[in-house]
Amino acid sequence: MASIHDVAREANVSVTTVSRVMNNRGYISEATRKKVFAVMDQLNYRPNEVARSLFRKKSNVIGVIIPDVSFSFFAEYVRYVEEEAYANGYKVMICNALDDGQKEREYIRMLRSSQVDGIILGSHTMDIHEFENLQLPVVTLDRTVPGVTCVTSDNDAGGRIATQALLDRGCQHIAHIRGPIELETPANRRSDAFAEVAGASGVKHTILETSNNEFVFNAYLKLVEKMFQEHPSIDGVFASNDLLALAVLRVAKMIGKHVPEQLQIIGFDGVHEATVSTPQMATISQDIPLMAKESVQQLLSIISEESTEAIKIVLPVQFIHGETILPK
Amino acid sequence: MASIHDVAREANVSVTTVSRVMNNRGYISEATRKKVFAVMDQLNYRPNEVARSLFRKKSNVIGVIIPDVSFSFFAEYVRYVEEEAYANGYKVMICNALDDGQKEREYIRMLRSSQVDGIILGSHTMDIHEFENLQLPVVTLDRTVPGVTCVTSDNDAGGRIATQALLDRGCQHIAHIRGPIELETPANRRSDAFAEVAGASGVKHTILETSNNEFVFNAYLKLVEKMFQEHPSIDGVFASNDLLALAVLRVAKMIGKHVPEQLQIIGFDGVHEATVSTPQMATISQDIPLMAKESVQQLLSIISEESTEAIKIVLPVQFIHGETILPK
């Protein structure tokens, strides 16, 4: 790879001059500028970003730590994070924490020594107080950490809409399947909303919980099967994520419950699996592109020290009327 | 962030000594070593990888350019690429080319000036000869470029298995929907295999093509609807990807064709959408974890200059007997 020295030598100017041409600083005559650009072109020269980063103490890289990119929600999120980052001159380094607290810690260390300018944190395994003296711009996704800006959806509204939708459509026994309760995340508001709306309605309702950070479809199927064995009267399910909702759909088919006539299902997230399923899954869709965009924007404004106060960004959700519920 | 100078000062030794301790070179007394480590701990010191990269001319970063991480296949692929890279001390920078040749080119430039040690290329929009003097270790995913190592699946076998499966199950008019023909990729072997097996069987068969790099579900639906209008006798479909297969499933439901009794469907890829759909999609599953692992292994061996010759790695596929075909 050609270096700035090669360009300087070839163009018969000093290294400084080449640098000045690139960075548009100081006085440079048009002739010199042209010549330098010509040589840069000819040598196919690209400035070494590592050297630049070292001097500038700025890498223009952000790290994204999530549980697993292969989960649709995170895949879609990362897709838009990358787009927004790129549009702002940043590169994205990706890390799958895989629900392993040790790995998450190591990733943070690694990103820090790689001199990333900031981190988006979407995984949930580290203890809250480990973040305290992180000394690095951080934005969390769906995780409340004191003093750290957080991007999340309006889980409460989503939960209310979903629950009310089941009630409005005549369900007599509604169930909610939620993630593990010991994890304190904003997503728990979905569950709280269900409990509240269902409770106020007087309609029979049941709440189930998946085991710790479980995301395996087969485990979901087992859980749902057991649910129907124990509560055969359930005729409406609000699942806290779309995969869970798809598991309900599968089990319903297995045990011969017609969807939506005998059983109505609403998921949460609005991921691709829900969109392409047949029947199309009704769901509370999060605005993933906007969440990603906001995450990056917030992070960049912390990096540039424009914003200093931690805030919580709550984005609206949208009710997707799929075919797993009755038309109203 | 503490630097090596801070550590040296605090430990009352020279910077060189600290470096030697970290890198285990030269003579260091046990006492000095202990003290240096203690100070490093105390200051929470992490060596600056940017400075190291500059000196070593090695960043330990690989770039991954794919069309879009939000497509399940790539999401799952990246998940395992990251894992394998991490296990070997490499970080992953992710780039979504979004089927934009210009963006792909820019990403390559950007990765090169970021001094990545190598690139995995899974996108398809740049012209082949643009890769010629890339001067950087590259491995492609599903793309044949002369002189470049390529990782792919056994598309031919997959295509044969799928086609034969439809024939064996009594289909009288089988269709294949393929990606755009103008793109020369190993995935085209799926189509060739279909044409050959179907042709040899004497059974009526039809081949359709999606428009250029189309990956939008609604466009798929339209295409499939049109297909059934023009060829109502189709009773077996081999789709070149699972999303297309799911679109067939959806349209089948719409027009009242029972799956699998009146219409059998087989997809390709084995992505999550196919696994969680109801009925579960029959598909030819690619071994995504292995593809990812091989890609990284190959790239690392090119980086370390162990391997110098470009090879083609063809990995086995697996027939997943879903519920969209009849039991044999």
Added chain:
DNA sequence: TCAAGTGTGTCAAACGGTTGATACACAATA
């Protein structure tokens, strides 16, 4: 007594850039 080894640690250059200080030539102004 002195050369040769050995254990310990320092100096300074290098990696590829950026930038404040400075030099120089020339023109305009006091």
Added chain:
DNA sequence: TATTGTGTATCAACCGTTTGACACACTTGA
């Protein structure tokens, strides 16, 4: 004529780390 300003380009220090060359103090053995 001396001063100031301006357009141009260079010098050298710096970013944080690594490493070959070297210095020093102690043995050790001839």
